[in-house]
Amino acid sequence: MAKVAGEKPFSEAVKERRATNSFEDVPIHDADLEKIIRAGLEAPSGYNLQPWRFVVVRDAEQKKRLRDASFGQPKVEQASAVIVACGDPQGWKDGDLEEMLRLAKEHGFGGDAEHDMARRNVTNFLGGAPGKAAGMEPTFDLWANRHTMIAYTTMMWAAETLGYDTAPMEGFMEDKVKELLKIPQRVRVVALLAIGRRKGPDNPYGGRFDPSRTVFAEEWGKKIQF
Ligand SMILES: Cc1cc2nc3c(=O)[nH]c(=O)nc-3n(C[C@H](O)[C@H](O)[C@H](O)COP(=O)(O)O)c2cc1C
Numbered sequence: 001m002a003k004v005a006g007e008k009p010f011s012e013a014v015k016e017r018r019a020t021n022s023f024e025d026v027p028i029h030d031a032d033l034e035k036i037i038r039a040g041l042e043a044p045s046g047y048n049l050q051p052w053r054f055v056v057v058r059d060a061e062q063k064k065r066l067r068d069a070s071f072g073q074p075k076v077e078q079a080s081a082v083i084v085a086c087g088d089p090q091g092w093k094d095g096d097l098e099e100m101l102r103l104a105k106e107h108g109f110g111g112d113a114e115h116d117m118a119r120r121n122v123t124n125f126l127g128g129a130p131g132k133a134a135g136m137e138p139t140f141d142l143w144a145n146r147h148t149m150i151a152y153t154t155m156m157w158a159a160e161t162l163g164y165d166t167a168p169m170e171g172f173m174e175d176k177v178k179e180l181l182k183i184p185q186r187v188r189v190v191a192l193l194a195i196g197r198r199k200g201p202d203n204p205y206g207g208r209f210d211p212s213r214t215v216f217a218e219e220w221g222k223k224i225q226f
Helices: 008-016 032-040 062-066 074-078 092-106 114-127 140-161 174-181
Strands: 052-055 079-089 165-169 186-196
Touching: 008 140, 032 052, 032 140, 052 062, 052 140, 062 074, 062 174, 074 165, 074 186, 079 140, 092 114, 140 165, 140 186, 165 174, 174 186
Parallel strands: none
Antiparallel strands: 052 079, 079 186, 165 186
């Protein structure tokens, strides 16, 4: 089992994480996988609507087929588990909104008046299209992607702090992945996350842009001082 004792501090995981190229052939411990997934599901989302869905692939034959749909990337087949992160842009209409309100009630978050208001707000906000009210190009796919990537990234860090190695992946053919995993047509496949134990040395660190290039103060282009 690809079990690693103890948890790393987050700062250490940030420093040490690299996108893994090659994995050992070891299964992931069920309890760890559950921890990783449950951590991701604690991610925040707009209106708490949680428009994410995840397909966890552990079966060797299924991983092989998923590899074929991922331009033959060997790590898809080698990893202990591959989490296929999906965004469902219409799930809110299909029961997620009502489930979110039921949970809020169960947890004592707001009363009937607040829940009615939330239902109206969500329906108005998403009924048109997210972003429309804010004057942006409305796209449900962007909305679902925004939230799914937070849960996905939380899973990546949870796996890393548990001592696993991870490989985020966008190299896949969405239509092929959807067909293989029987993902509904309206759902978008956002990214794959391979988890396991690294084989061989890590990739070298490729460096990151200096904040002077990517972070601004008060307005776009203005240099930030720390
Ligand atoms: C969303 C996402 C998709 C990626 N897709 C792939 C991929 O399909 N194949 C691959 O080999 N690396 C992929 N990478 C890994 C990146 O190349 C890698 O993270 C980047 O070069 C920085 O290296 P580091 O993560 O080791 O610091 C992806 C990374 C991210 C965040």
